[in-house]
Amino acid sequence: MDQQLTNTFQRAQGETVYHADSVANLKELLQKDSSDLVTAMMQKFQENEDSFDFPVLNESDRIIVLADEAHRTQYGTLGVAINRGLPNAPKIAFTGTPLIKSRKTNNEFGTYIDQYTIEQAVADGATVQILYEGREARTKVTGDSLDMLFEEYFADKSDEEKAAIKRKYGTELAVLEAPQRIRWVCIDLLKHYKEHIRPNGFKAMIVTSSRRAAMLYKRTLNELGAPPSECIISGSHNDEAFYTPYTDPTQQKQAIEHFKKPIAEHPLSFIVVKDMLLTGFDAPICQVMYLDQKLREHTLLQAIARVNRTYPGKSRGFVVDYYGLSDYLAEALEMFSTEDVAGALKNLKDEIPKLKAAHTRVMRHFKDVDKNDIDACVLALADDAVRQQFEIDFKLFARQMDIIMPDPAAQPYLADLKFLGKINQGARNLYRDSQLDLAGVGEKVRALIDEHIRATGVDPKIPPVDLLARDFREKVNEHKSDRAKASEIEHAIKHHIDVNLDDDPEYYKSLSDKLKAIIRKHQEHWDELVQLLMDFRDNIEKNREQQAGDLGLSDTQFAFHNILMAEVARIRGDESLDEATHEEVIAVTKDLVTMLDEATNIVDFFKKQDEVKRMKKNIKRRIMDTSFDVPDIRTAVMDRFMELAKVKYKP
Incomplete structure (x- = not known):
């Protein structure tokens, strides 16, 4: 979190940002009368664990304190220290955690500037809903079952050994760390992960009761042949050697980066933790948290929020409880404002x-x-x-x-x-949708x-049969009714027109109009419509080739010719032009296509605005030399020719 805050402020433009890396450094920075940004953790406001006498550092009222994660630590001795160190500084609090009913946050920081509830975030799509599921009551560590579980997991121990275990760990921790229980939980969570989470490509966190339990989970997952996992726990100076592989910061940082990647890029699927990564950790690919620890108050809400981040294909986050959280979940949430925590967790059964x-x-x-x-x-x-x-x-x-x-x-x-699913695929193919x-x-x-x-004999990866495919008739005849056959041909033609429309807008637009007329006239006469549509299909490209050949035009020239013909007919108000005008249209088309052939030989022609402008001027000048020249047609032809040129002469 310390690094995240510093990195965020360092992205501010034109600002000097200092990171206080020690108590002494913080004191030095805050005593300056300069408009700098200083980042530090609250713990820097305490000299040592036994000292609460923090000095006054700066009495200016032009210093602003921005407190992130502003709860709990702001109300105790550290809160006193910051108020003493900066007595006149206005304070603004940020928290992603709902506020407790006692309103300590309000008392310390004043009234709300803005509120954004959990339900609002879900409704807006800023976060996903979290579904809660309690698993297998016989492993729960709450209620009257605790002593029974202890006896079950340590049945092979003598009374003296059991007493020694309870003295060292206590009944609850002993049960939570029992290898037999952890193995049972791992078997169940792996089943859940492989059935619910892994198929969609998401990853998981396992939250344990102790560092030793975290290591046992990691070891057990390995023994069960689970997908790759990493154990990430904090270390201390007095640690025994077996903790070392899991407390190295460099290895932890690398594991976190691997965990955040899609499974296709890195297979690391589980991270096992005790307290680390429960706050401030942002890994949207994490969809499920397997809880085997008693979490309370803010820690509970902060922890489960690790799985509410949005990610493509992620409609829900999951919290799967092996501890027995449900036994006191309502009580745990009661301390917060009801409006704030509404919808925090939804039961899977809902x-x-x-x-x-x-x-x-x-x-x-x-x-x-x-x-x-x-x-x-x-x-x-x-x-x-x-x-x-x-x-x-x-x-x-x-x-x-x-x-x-x-x-x-x-x-x-x-x-x-x-x-x-079959209807969906059939409709996708038939309607080319x-x-x-x-x-x-x-x-x-x-x-x-x-x-x-x-x-059922259909490969969903194979696209619908192409209109001009050799086996088109055979595919059409696979349909049982004439209505279905007519629909197949109709939508194959429509798809063919849509695909080719940009290549010759006027020709394929005229085909679309003819198709609509045929369907309108012969609808409900399905057998007759099938034959008419099949004939129509057979002649689509033949007619185009023949028309272009009769005019002595190439495929490219014919498309431009059709645009010019349409624009001249629009201006004249008559679709049937006299022979002389049509001959002129053909001649102008050939001239303009020749110009375009030459111009588009220039590398990256359409990215060079000067060349594009020059070509537009040439089109306009050529139209001005014709018998059908009017200002309106110049602009229309210039724009439409250049749009078609982008299709015909694309790299």
């Missing part, structure tokens, strides 16, 4: 009603459709607005399934998830749907 509601909503799209008829279900999404709403509803349902799976509560909805993908639904759901689609 997501099941949301899943049911999402399922009901998406299935309504097929209320009056035979769900055994895939073609009919896909055709029910023919309307663009209906299809857009289906996409929203389907992805909401799929995301809820990803949150719940593989919990048994998801089982009743699995068949419909597969069914909807790229929005109907599986982005953001989670890898567990994506894998399930892909597997089902393949099992």
Whole structure:
């Protein structure tokens, strides 16, 4: 945190920033009457552990104290020290932790400047919702079970040995550090991680009760063949040798950097900690915290916030409790303002009603459709607005399934998830609708749907058949009904037009108009429409080639010719031009395309504004020499020719 604060202020432009690295250094810096920025930890306001007599350093009222993480330490002896050292300095507090009801923060710093609650942050998408799940009650360390657990884990010890263990560690810590219990928890959390978290590419933190427990977790994970893990704990001068590998700051820094990377870039999946990294640590790829420690008050909220950071594909954070946090969770949160902590943790079971509601909503799209008829279900999404709403509803349902799976509560909805995934893919192919993908639904759901689609004979990675493909007719005939066949051809033509529109805007726009006329005239006569659309498809490119050849124009010239023809017809108010005007249009087109051929030979032509301006002037001058010249057509042709040139002459 010390380094983060200093780095943040050092990015301020034109400011001198000093980092106080000792008590003496802090005193020296704060006694100066200069407009510098000074960063320091609160602990620098105490001479030593036994001394509370901090001197007055500067009585100026032009010094401003910005206190980050402004809770607890601000109210005790360190708070007294800073108030004595800078008696007239206005103070502004920042905290990402809800304020306690006793309002000590308000008493120390005054009224709110601004508030931003947990629920507001989730609603805005600034953070993700955290789901809480208590696992396996028989390992919990709370309540009456503690002595029973002790007896279970230390059954092989004599009464004297048990008494010695209790004297050294106490019953609770002895149970928390029991290798047998830690192994059992590791087996369960690995199952949870591999089923819920790993498939979506996220990572995990394990929070333990002691440094020794952290090392035992690390060792046990290795023995169980878990994904790579690192133990990160603080060290002290009196440490035994076996702590050393886990307390080296250089190795810890490297491990943290590896942990923050995507799994594809570095496989480190777990970090095991006691107290380190529970505050100020920002690793958005971390989605789950496995808790095996009793956390209280601010520490609890700060710790669980490690998993609420946003990250692509991360719809929720998870807190999985092995200690028994739920037994006093409400009590732990009661000390805070109710509004501040509303929505801090949601129980995983609260997501099941949301899943049911999402399922009901998406299935309504097929209320009056035979769900055994895939073609009919896909055709029910023919309307663009209906299809857009289906996409929203389907992805909401799929995301809820990803949150719940593989919990048994998801089982009743699995068949419909597969069914909807197949409809989604069928509609994506038929309507050539790229929005109907599986982005953001989670890898567990994506894998399930892909597997089902393949099992039914369709590879979801293969795009819809191209309009001009040799086997197009065979693919169309795979549809059972004439309506489905007509729809396949119609949307294949539409897709072909969309893809090629920029290459020859006028020609493909005219095709779109003709297609609409055919469908409007023959809709509901599906067998007749199939034949008409197939004939239309067969002649799309043949007609274009023939028209260009009849005019003596190349493919490129023909596209520019069509634009010029359209603009002249617009100006004249008549689509059928006389032969002389048409001949002039052809001649002007050839001249302008020749100019463009030469101009675009210049390297990076479109990035050189002087060259582009010169070409525009040449187009304008050539139009001015024609019989159809008017100011309006000059600008229109100049702009449209240059837009088409970017397509035709792209590098």
